[in-house]
Amino acid sequence: MTTYETTLTETVRAIRETVAALHAQLTAYRLVAWTAGNVSGRVPGYDLMVIKPSGVDYADLTADSMVVCDLDGNLVEGDFNPSSDTAAHAYVYRHRPDVGGVVHTHSTYASAWAARAEPIPCVLTAMADEFGGDIPVGPFAMIGDDSIGRGIVETLSGHRSPAVLMRNHGVFTIGATPRDAVKAAVMCEDVARTVHIARQLGTPRAIDPVDVDRLYARYQKVYGQPGRSDGTE
Ligand SMILES: [Zn+2]
Numbered sequence: 085m086t087t088y089e090t091t092l093t094e095t096v097r098a099i100r101e102t103v104a105a106l107h108a109q110l111t112a113y114r115l116v117a118w119t120a121g122n123v124s125g126r127v128p129g130y131d132l133m134v135i136k137p138s139g140v141d142y143a144d145l146t147a148d149s150m151v152v153c154d155l156d157g158n159l160v161e162g163d164f165n166p167s168s169d170t171a172a173h174a175y176v177y178r179h180r181p182d183v184g185g186v187v188h189t190h191s192t193y194a195s196a197w198a199a200r201a202e203p204i205p206c207v208l209t210a211m212a213d214e215f216g217g218d219i220p221v222g223p224f225a226m227i228g229d230d231s232i233g234r235g236i237v238e239t240l241s242g243h244r245s246p247a248v249l250m251r252n253h254g255v256f257t258i259g260a261t262p263r264d265a266v267k268a269a270v271m272c273e274d275v276a277r278t279v280h281i282a283r284q285l286g287t288p289r290a291i292d293p294v295d296v297d298r299l300y301a302r303y304q305k306v307y308g309q310p311g312r313s314d315g316t317e
Pocket of ligand 1: 121188190253
């Protein structure tokens, strides 16, 4: 085996382990039911990604059961078929070279906003920090071709939010790493729930756009420590 091949093998192995472990976060945060939801990670320097297999129980997901696909969604390595959302993930990686991780869930509160096709308004400082404004709604799109991926990319282009509510469907999030994308999915559900509750009790107060900008800039700079991309202190 050449050095080139050894490096690729080791890189893929590490991403298989990362992506498999991150799926446990989806269940820990109760973002998924049954086998719905998925995490993927780009293989840096190659037109490849690691993604969840289709129809395997969360409890049975391991690094070895993850599958490797090219960025057209074709299976390259793995014992299972790739997730049925693979085409959407692949489209995002093809069109957003800055994206290293993609997550999809049908998490309850965020999907309830998606069902109403209503953006989540930026009424919490945590939203300004993480999303830089409202969490937008993408188009209705059928699974099976590029339409979901195109809807994600078009909705998020020029937007600071790493999360999009796909109408009548659920949430897709992006990040520089798979962990960043999982964090965005967790935060999206958290703020979707809080703003939903606020709505039951009255009218949430908007944050002045100037303050949203200041909060976002501060969070991205002050909390973006070298070597850490998740904003934790
Ligand atoms: Zn879905």
